Amino acid sequence: MLNKKDILKVKTLFLEHFKDASSELVFKNNYELIVCVILSAQCTDKRVNLITPALFEKYPSVFDLANAKLSTLKNLIQTCSFFNNKASNLIQMAKAVVDKFGGEIPLNEKDLLSLAGVGIKTAHVVLIEAKGANFMAVDTHVFRVSHRLNLTTAKTPELADKELTKLFKTDLNRLHQAMIWFGRQTCKAINPKCDECFLNQICPSFGKFN
Numbered sequence: 001m002l003n004k005k006d007i008l009k010v011k012t013l014f015l016e017h018f019k020d021a022s023s024e025l026v027f028k029n030n031y032e033l034i035v036c037v038i039l040s041a042q043c044t045d046k047r048v049n050l051i052t053p054a055l056f057e058k059y060p061s062v063f064d065l066a067n068a069k070l071s072t073l074k075n076l077i078q079t080c081s082f083f084n085n086k087a088s089n090l091i092q093m094a095k096a097v098v099d100k101f102g103g104e105i106p107l108n109e110k111d112l113l114s115l116a117g118v119g120i121k122t123a124h125v126v127l128i129e130a131k132g133a134n135f136m137a138v139d140t141h142v143f144r145v146s147h148r149l150n151l152t153t154a155k156t157p158e159l160a161d162k163e164l165t166k167l168f169k170t171d172l173n174r175l176h177q178a179m180i181w182f183g184r185q186t187c188k189a190i191n192p193k194c195d196e197c198f199l200n201q202i203c204p205s206f207g208k209f210n
Contacts, residue, residue, distance in 0.1 A: 002150055006202045010149060011168055011175065013198055018178035023129055025049065030105040030130050031062045037125045038090060038117045043081045051077050062103055065094035089117030107131060120158050128173040136164045136172040141183025148187060148205040 002010065024045035025036040032052070039048045055076050059065040065073075074087040093115045097105060106112055107130055112123035124137035138146070138157040146152045146160055151167060154160035168175055186193045192209050200206045 001153075002202070002204070007151070007167060009202060010151070010199060011171070014175055014178040014182065015171060017198055018174075018181050021174070021177035021181045023125075023177070025129075026052065027129075030107070030126070031065075032056055033129055034093070034105050034112075034115075034118070034122075034126050035065070035090060037122050037129075038093065039077065039080050039086060041082070041086075041117075041122065047080060051080055062094045062097050062105070065090060066098045068094070086117065092116035093118065105130075109135075120161060124161070124176075128176060132173055134170065134172045135176070136161050136168070137176050138164070139180060140189075141187075142176065142179045144189060145179045145183045145187050148192075148203065148209070149199065150204045 025033070025040060026049045027033040027036050035055070036048055036052060039051065055073075058072070058076060059068055068091050070087055070091060073090065074083055077083045077087055077090075080086060096115050097103060100114075101111065105126070106115075107127060109123050109127065112118050112126060113120070118126075121137050121139060124133075124135040127133035127135050128137060136142075138161045142164075143157050143160055146164055152160045152163040154163050164175075165172060186197050190209075194200055194203075194207050194210055197203065197206075
């Protein structure tokens with residue numbers, strides 16, 4: 001693990017370099033947000049943004065989605081990864097929101113996790129985007145970056161989430177976005193741009209993945 005001084009430096013540099021980092025997902029309200037985030041699992045934000053206009057035109061509210069025909073929904077999202085499971089989860093999620101929460105997307109971790117298709121990462125992203133909550137959300141980029149920087153040795157995203165939360169404590173929502181963009185632009189899975197990286201002086205993985 002990095003020492004406390006280097007951890008603070010990593011945090012400071014992330015926040016400085018990605019002051020305006022935000023999600024690429026396009027949504028207008030919390031209903032559209034949770035649908036987008038569920039669809040984005042193992043799928044790019046750009047792909048989700050191509051799918052959702054027709055989806056939200058067909059199902060403009062959670063009440064409409066709760067009454068959706070499974071085959072029709074599958075057809076609308078078929079270019080998304082794991083569309084069969086996601087279609088089923090979306091309808092189940094919508095029905096639960098209507099039946100248990102009066103049609104309002106719940107904005108607390110416990111209730112979100114009770115919904116179909118919602119795990120820790122999805123719940124945290126919804127809370128980050130909906131109200132700027134102080135949560136970490138670990139996707140493939142955050143998982144890769146945090147391991148290369150030796151911020152965590154966790155074997156799962158869920159455990160990495162807990163370790164990063166304990167490590168950074170504050171500004172978790174901003175760090176989540178910063179680490180995603182850093183993973184997309186610089187610390188890529190293949191051929192990371194180590195020579196251009198603002199963390200290369202303290203990164204224990206410098207040059208190892210080129």
